Amino acid sequence: MSTASEMLVADHAIEYTYTRSTGPVIGAFLTGLRDKQIKGIRAVDGRVLVPPVEYDPVTSDDLTELVDVADCGVVTTWSWNDRPLAGQPFDRPFAWALVQLDGADTGLLAAVDVSEPAAMRTGMRVRARWADERVGSIRDLAGFEPEVDA
């Protein structure tokens, strides 16, 4: 009869890398990140959406007017990630936050690098931390950190 000691166990990774065309809007957004410039897009109702989308969320019209926004803004809501998983922005506990950048009317989901939840609060100001080597990827935006008062 079989015994538990005969049982095998192995690491098994399923991995598939998609190569995707960005289209003009996401392409412009990623190109902007490479240059440390975050871009949004103006919706039909005048709001600036960040990240930019190709179609208006209300009217479905094509959107084309890219708008530069600041790389700093306000945390509008957040959640603490106590146990980061492989592949997440930081390998230590951090906050997920919606950051409404100056000049934007919507929140960008991003990681905020603080050591404890007590360092987070809704309404706090944060500033982007850029990757040293930028390639035109969302990872060029390494995360956000609390803005230091001037």
Place this chain on the structure above:
Amino acid sequence: MSAEAAAPEPVTIVDTPIRLDYSYTPGVAASRFLRSLEQGKIVGQRCPKCQKVYVPPRGACSMCGVATDEELTLSGKGTVTTFCVTNIPSPGLQPPYVTAWIRLDGADITSMFLIQECDPSEVRLGMRVEPVWVDDGERKPDLGNIRYFRPSGEPDAAYDDYKSYI
């Protein structure tokens, strides 16, 4: 022209990796199957009720819903029941290459393997094949121990022997 003057091309293409990491436990029956492969053998299990032989064994008969305790060792030879010639590249495989569903002798279920050491145009239903193993000593408990199947040189199987597996 200076390097600064040459603006990098706009981003038009991105790679988006998707990865899932599993810790895979095949269970008792499949573990025994994988261990047998390490020894250059293929084992299956027979259902005590319907008498069908499962390869790889799963420890139970999915049709009868009963445990399959009887283990048997197959010769490894088999019959091609269905095949596909692929003409586009795949990682580690040069086209054209042939994959086939093979009914191993003594098994009541087919398994998919590569067919090599013959021209793709020679592969046919009923063709008799045998496994080519990784060298003894380099084997692991892994289905990769069977590198591929090749023609065994035996006469083709009779249609009635494999018609219900096509």
